[in-house]
Amino acid sequence: xxxxxxxxxxxxxxxxxxxxxxxxxxxxxxxxxxxxxxxxxxxxxxxxxxxxxxxxxxxxxxxxxxxxxxxxxxxxxxxxxxxxxxxxxxxxxxxxxxxxxxxxxxxxxxxxxxxxxxxxxxxxxxxxxxxxxxxxxxxxxxxxxxxxxxxxxxxxxxxxxxxxxxxxxxxxxxxxxxxxxxxxxxxxxxxxxxxxxxxxxxxxxxxxxxxxxxxxxxxxxxxxxxxxxxxxxxxxxxxxxxxxxxxxxxxxxxxxxxxxxxxxxxxxxxxxxxxxxxxxxxxxxxxxxxxxxxxxxxxxxxxxxxxxxxxxxxxxxxxxxxxxxxxxxxxxxxxxxxxxxxxxxxxxxxxxxxxxxxxxxxxxxxxxxxxxxxxxxxxxxxxxxxxxxxxxxxxxxxxxxxxxxxxxxxxxxxxxxxxxxxxxxxxxxxxxxxxxxxxxxxxxxxxxxxxxxxxxxxxxxxxxxxxxxxxxxxxxxxxxxxxxxxxxxxxxxxxxxxxxxxxxxxxxxxxxxxxxxxxxxxxxxxxxxxxxxxxxxxxxxxxxxxxxxxxxxxxxxxxxxxxxxxxxxxxxxxxxxxxxxxxxxxxx
Numbered sequence: 001x002x003x004x005x006x007x008x009x010x011x012x013x014x015x016x017x018x019x020x021x022x023x024x025x026x027x028x029x030x031x032x033x034x035x036x037x038x039x040x041x042x043x044x045x046x047x048x049x050x051x052x053x054x055x056x057x058x059x060x061x062x063x064x065x066x067x068x069x070x071x072x073x074x075x076x077x078x079x080x081x082x083x084x085x086x087x088x089x090x091x092x093x094x095x096x097x098x099x100x101x102x103x104x105x106x107x108x109x110x111x112x113x114x115x116x117x118x119x120x121x122x123x124x125x126x127x128x129x130x131x132x133x134x135x136x137x138x139x140x141x142x143x144x145x146x147x148x149x150x151x152x153x154x155x156x157x158x159x160x161x162x163x164x165x166x167x168x169x170x171x172x173x174x175x176x177x178x179x180x181x182x183x184x185x186x187x188x189x190x191x192x193x194x195x196x197x198x199x200x201x202x203x204x205x206x207x208x209x210x211x212x213x214x215x216x217x218x219x220x221x222x223x224x225x226x227x228x229x230x231x232x233x234x235x236x237x238x239x240x241x242x243x244x245x246x247x248x249x250x251x252x253x254x255x256x257x258x259x260x261x262x263x264x265x266x267x268x269x270x271x272x273x274x275x276x277x278x279x280x281x282x283x284x285x286x287x288x289x290x291x292x293x294x295x296x297x298x299x300x301x302x303x304x305x306x307x308x309x310x311x312x313x314x315x316x317x318x319x320x321x322x323x324x325x326x327x328x329x330x331x332x333x334x335x336x337x338x339x340x341x342x343x344x345x346x347x348x349x350x351x352x353x354x355x356x357x358x359x360x361x362x363x364x365x366x367x368x369x370x371x372x373x374x375x376x377x378x379x380x381x382x383x384x385x386x387x388x389x390x391x392x393x394x395x396x397x398x399x400x401x402x403x404x405x406x407x408x409x410x411x412x413x414x415x416x417x418x419x420x421x422x423x424x425x426x427x428x429x430x431x432x433x434x435x436x437x438x439x440x441x442x443x444x445x446x447x448x449x450x451x452x453x454x455x456x457x458x459x460x461x462x463x464x465x466x467x468x469x470x471x472x473x474x475x476x477x478x479x480x481x482x483x484x485x486x487x488x489x490x491x492x493x494x495x496x497x498x499x500x501x502x503x504x505x506x507x508x509x510x511x512x513x514x515x516x517x518x519x520x521x522x523x524x525x526x527x528x529x530x531x532x533x534x535x536x537x538x539x540x541x542x543x544x545x546x547x548x549x550x551x552x553x554x555x556x557x558x559x560x561x562x563x564x565x566x567x568x569x570x571x572x573x574x575x576x577x578x579x580x581x582x583x584x585x586x587x588x
Contacts, residue, residue, distance in 0.1 A: 001106035003515040004095050005030070005039075008071060008085070012041055015065035021047055021058060028085070030513070037076070037084035038509060044081035055081025089498035092508045096496040099512065100568050105575060106515050109151025117155045117335055118144050120347035121257070121264060124161035125249035126170055126207050129256050129401040131391050131454075135380045138443045140347035141262045141581045142527040143378065149579060150522050155339060158253075159331070160269030162246060166207055168228030171241055172220065173210035174198070175227075183237035192237070196244035200252045203245065232274065242271075259405055261436060261581050273330035277322055280333050280368070281315060289366045290315055301361035310354070313362040328359045332368050343374040345525070350379025350449055378525060381451035383443070391454050409435040411460045412468070422587055430585045434468050435460070437582040441467030444580055445531035465535045470577065473538040474584040476545065477570045483551055484563050496568065497561030503544040508565060510540040514572045527580060534576045541569055 002010075005028060012026040025043030032040075044059035051058060059081040066075045066085075073088040099106045120140025123133050140156065148154040174197065175184050181197055182188045198206065214221040231238040250267060257264070281297070284290040290297050295318030302310050313325050322330075335341055346356055360375040362368070369375065385391045391399060413431035416422065422430060442459035446452040462468045481491065499505035517533040520526070550566070553559040577583060 001098060001102055001108060001515070003106070003519060004087075004512055005516045007095075008039055011066070011069055011071055012043075012062075012083075015062045015069075016043065018065045019058075019061040021051065021062065026062075030516070031084070036078075037074075038087050039085040041083040041085070042081070044083065048081070059083050087509065089500075089505060089508075092505065092512060093496045093498045095512050096508060096565070096568055099514070100496070100564070100571075104149065105572060107149065107518055113152045114342035115153045115155070115339060116147050116343045116345065117157060117339060117341040118147075118345045118347065119157050119159045120144075121158035121262075122161065122348065123158070123253060124164075124166060125253075125269070126166060126203050126245050128204050129253065130398045131383060131401060131404055132398065133401060134260075134404070134439070135383055135443060135448075136347050136349075137257065137260055137262045138440050138581065139378070139380055139448050139527065141260075142440075142444055142579060143345065143347060143525055145579045145581065146518075146522055146525070146527065146530075149518075155265045155341070156263070157266040157268055158264040160250075160267065160271075162242075162269035163232065163271040163274065163327070165224065165228050166211070167231055167242060167245065168224040168226070169210035169214060170203070170206055170245060171227040171231065171238055172224040173206050173213075174241065177206075183241050185237070188237070192240040196248050197241075198244070198248065200248050203248055256402060259402070259436075260439075261583075268331075268334075270327045270331075273327050273334050274322075276330040276333040276337075277326060280330055281326075284315060284366060287366060289362075294318065299362045299366065301358050301365065303361070310357060310361075313358040324355065325359055325362070328356075329363060329368055332359075332363050336369055336373075340370075341373065343376060344369075345376045345378055347378045347380065350381060353377060353379050376525075378448060380448045381446075383454050384451055386453060386455060388453070405435065405439070408438055408456065408460060411435070411456060412438065415460065415462070415468075416588065419588075426587070430588060433583065433585045434471055434588065437467030437471050437577070437584075439467075440580060440582050441470060441531060444527045445535075447526070447528045465531075467582065468588075470534055470538050470573070471584045472588055473541055474570060474573050474577070475586070475588045477541065477566050477573075478584075478586065480545075480550060480566060481563065481570070487551070489560075489563065491563065491567055494560050494564035494567065496564045497558065500558070501548075503540075503547045504562075504565070507537075507540045507544045507569065510537045511565070511569050511572055514576075530576055530579060534573055537569065537573060541566075 009026060009028045012028050013023040016026040017023050025047045026041065027043055028039050028041050030039060031037045044055040044062065047053075047058050048055045056077065056079050059077040063075045063077050063083055066072060069075075071088060071091045073086040076084045078084055118140055120136050121133070122136055123129055144154050144156045174181070178197060182190070182192060210224065214224055227238060231242055281290075284297075284299060289299050291300070293312065296314055297316040298312035298314050300312050314323055315326055315329075316322060332344070335344065348356070356377045360377070363375065364371070383391050409431050412435040413427055416427045416431055416434070417424070438459045442454065443452070445465060458464070459466055460468060462472050485491065496508070499508050513533065517529065521530045548562065550559070550562045553562065574584065
């Protein structure tokens with residue numbers, strides 16, 4: 001189903017054509033002056049020079065062909081040549097009823113669905129998730145859902161940091177504490193224990209202890225580097241420890257990501273790409289792409305159009321060790337082999353932009369990915385505290401993600417219990433649902449690339465541009481619909497009727513914008529625009545609610561029309577929050 005903006009644009013093209021002007025001038029946009037009109041076309045100004053005619057005269061000619069259109073209540077020409085349009089109540093109701101009949105509210109699937117991989121999450125195993133992991137998970141999950149909603153095959157990959165120096169540190173510290181474990185006995189040839197020699201809590205303590213000690217003790221550091229080397233070269237005992245680390249860490253990560261309502265299709269990591277590195281390096285050498293620079297193997301990625309230097313992409317260090325560049329390129333080799341994606345999107349800290357510029361250029365230049373494969377860097381800004389600095393605990397340390405979630409849930413629980421409308425058990429469950437909305441909406445309502453202030457008080461408020469306000473609006477609509485059913489009403493088969501007052505029409509206009517807004521969100525990969533839309537929609541509903549007798553309306557047809565509109569508004573709101581990655585409770 002076409003968006004309403006597309007349908008109006010088609011009508012405008014016909015009007016320009018009939019008046020003898022080019023159809024390319026007939027661009028219609030949502031009005032930037034909603035007090036004057038709902039849609040506008042400024043094409044007459046663009047055509048003035050071409051047709052050697054005053055814009056106002058061109059606009060008058062075009063408007064004359066729109067006077068009989070069923071789409072518009074009014075068509076006005078305003079100097080110097082704006083065409084201002086107001087939608088007719090009849091056409092608005094007709095479009096909303098068509099939306100209501102569509103499973104995805106009229107959003108059309110891609111004509112040629114693509115395979116899109118999204119690389120997001122990126123935690124290091126054996127370390128607890130902290131607030132620095134929040135944005136990648138939240139933004140990546142929403143982007144995945146938005147692209148999938150358009151009918152594409154989308155694969156979300158967590159891309160774990162599971163193969164680096166931290167593994168050698170853990171192995172070395174474990175050997176220091178428990179040297180008698182069979183993993184450290186070179187003569188041991190039996191089956192290693194199924195149970196890991198540590199819990200997740202112990203593992204999370206082992207790594208920082210080892211890391212701090214290695215900075216002070218060079219011999220310990222060298223031992224950890226050698227343990228990393230042995231692991232990466234297949235030493236049996238260390239591979240067994242690595243498997244334990246992975247099993248314990250991934251189980252804990254899944255539990256924490258589940259609290260964020262974040263799901264990955266693949267739980268792959270840097271280790272999965274290692275097998276592709278030798279052949280890839282050989283290909284780069286044989287193809288003449290790589291050269292040695294002071295012992296290191298590099299690929300030049302500087303382009304003539306660059307205004308500043310872009311350093312070569314380093315494939316191997318002078319000692320033969322692989323780097324992040326190497327692993328990311330090998331991961332693209334693996335993805336190309338297994339999935340042949342049309343697009344790969346990386347949701348990572350914007351400070352990594354240079355790294356990904358080097359990797360993308362190298363992958364394209366060397367044929368690691370096909371020429372038509374799109375590689376996209378979606379860099380996000382920093383989540384800061386009220387002091388404008390990266391978010392920390394009160395003690396000044398990096399806050400664990402589960403601590404942040406707990407803090408938000410407690411704040412929501414207090415506010416829900418203050419209302420005293422639900423029992424404690426239900427309040428706890430509702431607090432988790434609303435708390436997640438507070439966190440996700442608080443993040444996603446900001447443009448991804450920008451830094452933002454994480455303000456617990458503001459994000460958990462039931463007023464203003466917040467997740468709890470959006471959920472409260474949905475719950476209010478649910479309450480009205482439930483009362484309608486309790487009074488004998490049926491929600492099936494209801495039709496939206498043409499609006500009879502300004503508040504009703506304003507709500508209708510906001511609901512029917514959904515398709516146009518979604519297409520913009522999809523094209524720009526911009527969840528923040530979806531947040532802005534549902535905030536406006538929630539506001540229009542609440543104005544309508546306060547100014548309209550809905551359930552007490554005596555005219556049965558008019559009351560049924562109101563209910564049909566609310567059913568559709570609820571569907572749109574619930575669809576949008578689903579795309580953002582959270583849901584609404586039944587009561588608040």
